[in-house]
Amino acid sequence: MPQIESIKSKPSLVFRKPDAQDGSEIWKLIQRCKPLDENSMYCNLLQCDHFRDTCVMVERDGQLLGWISGYIAPSDPQSFFVWQVAVAPEARGLGLGKRMLRHLISRDETADCTRLKTTITKSNGASWGLFRSFARSIGGELSDEAHFHEDDHFDGHAATEHMVTITFPQEARAAA
Template sequence: MSPGHPSAPQSPTTTATEILEPPKVEDGSQLWRIARDSKTLDLNSPYSYVLWCRDFAATSVVARSGGEVRGFVTGFDRPEEPGTLFVWQVAVDEDWRGRSLAGRMLGHLADRGHRYVEATVTPDNIASARLFTAFARDRGAELRRTPLLSGDLFPGDHEPEELYRIGPLDVPATSGDR
């Protein structure tokens, strides 16, 4: 596997305040806690966060400071869309918000050779809309928003999900023909 391939192990990125690196299985409970405390994300079971850290670590990232997870982005490579990272969830601990941490984590994943980034966003999720809009602008990439999932597809009261597709992104020379 080439170093720029999205399934290749990520090397940690360090800034003055945090380390960005793939999650470890032991991080699953911290991801669940951060998602729960966000009060905006659809909360998955603790089991799913632990498994995500095992099975999708290569396409996810945590921000760690002082040994604690301060934020995460979970994602996966879309099987039907090679070179496309689908972002499942983005969350940052309340005390760490307002530091552009979500954008740095998203960039860390995108810089691994993805040509496109996708995510779904509900109309009331202003923070995610701003994150993906700023990411596209900062990368000089097109952002297309299209309806994807209507609210009636979900049990209970759920807003529709709009697809945000960002790209094409510049791919580092080491990533091959992604």
Template sequence: MAKDVTFDQADEQDLLHLRKPTKTDGASVWKLVAECAPLDQNSMYMNLVQCDHFAETCILAERGDQVLGWISGHIPPDAPDTIFVWQVAVHADARGLGLGKRMLRALLQRAACAQVSKLETTITRSNEASWGLFRSFARDMGAPLSDAPHYEHEAHLDGQHATEHLVTIDLPRKRLRLVA
């Protein structure tokens, strides 16, 4: 099978394609996130905007017509050296295969992330899957991981949501070039 140049990465062995999303992917992303508790279910419109306006810093994993993975992220305007990863969703059919880390590595290889030296995300203490993913990713990168309360239960979230800890991974630039 020939590789399509629009794909960021294609694995011939399992026919899993990692690519930039398009606005036509918004509904599929919304459905995937709905199947990936405990992720917050944003509106379909929000996922559409992410796929359309933030395609350079989001990644979609698919096998055939099935969306199996999604990462939404952005580079904050006041921190061009940082990519903030908003959500990572992996379909139950693809869990345990390292897809989350594959998507993170592919995302960091994009031209939009050329100046990125830090990855940030927020995670609640109870989200063991996310902690496992980001700790494992940091270990693989040989990068330090730190965290601190950021969006707090009472102060920021009106007591309606658990405190989100800001997780920071300082990425060694030479390692980023080698992970492709």
């Protein structure tokens, strides 16, 4: 617990768009954040380079504490899809995930989005908690349905991913 207290008392958090140079640090953060899938370092580099406008990283004194990768779905430009949320173990419990989500939906790049989507396995309690809390905090409506099925899409090697959709109320855009 002393580590959390020291983070709370440190200087301000900096929310920013990533650059290509951030890819390896983001990859290292994700490795520390089980049970997240570890993408290749190259994948994280591409996220930082190609999708920087819809991703966010959070630092304090140059230390990477949080990361969200996302993009606007090409087939559904009103949907902002969150690919991955990572919060450093030493920064958990501070509401950083929800703050990063709010930051992303308040950007000009997501202004035309009317909903947020993500996929979550039923066993990922932390992600369910984050997205339910986020939906409540903005007055949004959360729904989910099985989307990528264990047997049909993962050949039995991964759990079914549920598509979670949070529909934004109009006033949430202004309040974010």
